Amino acid sequence: MTEIASPRQAGITHPANLLTIARLIFAPLLFWLLLDAEPERGASWAGFGLGVVLASTDFLDGKVARRANVVSRSGAFLDPLADKVVILGSAACLVSVDRYWWLPVTIIAIREIGITAWRSRWARSGLSLPARKSAKYKTFIQGLALSMAVMPSLNDEDTLLAVMLWLAVGWTVFSGVQYLLDGQNALNTTGE
Numbered sequence: 001m002t003e004i005a006s007p008r009q010a011g012i013t014h015p016a017n018l019l020t021i022a023r024l025i026f027a028p029l030l031f032w033l034l035l036d037a038e039p040e041r042g043a044s045w046a047g048f049g050l051g052v053v054l055a056s057t058d059f060l061d062g063k064v065a066r067r068a069n070v071v072s073r074s075g076a077f078l079d080p081l082a083d084k085v086v087i088l089g090s091a092a093c094l095v096s097v098d099r100y101w102w103l104p105v106t107i108i109a110i111r112e113i114g115i116t117a118w119r120s121r122w123a124r125s126g127l128s129l130p131a132r133k134s135a136k137y138k139t140f141i142q143g144l145a146l147s148m149a150v151m152p153s154l155n156d157e158d159t160l161l162a163v164m165l166w167l168a169v170g171w172t173v174f175s176g177v178q179y180l181l182d183g184q185n186a187l188n189t190t191g192e
Helices: 015-036 045-068 073-096 102-124 133-150 158-190
Strands: none
């Protein structure tokens, strides 16, 4: 029987972490592209292209880490941070240029900030919860909704874009409730 090696610790300069850091560095450029396309309500092929590249780094950083069989505390912190910066920043820009309505974006923001606060609380209790598949789907659906909103070819498809945004809100709330229940169950199990 072959023994599976346990993951080794990776530093901040590991390629997986550098991909995540690149996502954070280039996020302001994406925001500028969305705001600069204001007459088109955030829609531009440059913004769409950069958004796709940034989303690709989210997929690639995990793949690189798994291939190298590494884990990283900095990566575990930076990856969800980068996701939240790109998603919430882009959504706020789209509210600013009247592409998105503030209510669904506010619901997404409250969930993202709230779960981050709960994760910090749980971490202080020594509890670390792995992400469920529903959270990964949530990030994908949020990214898809944002990508569609910045595509110039969908500029006049307000109903479709609103449906996609509300679908993202639904997944966001659903995965947040799951996360809260998982955390509460884990705390109950450990006797907190």
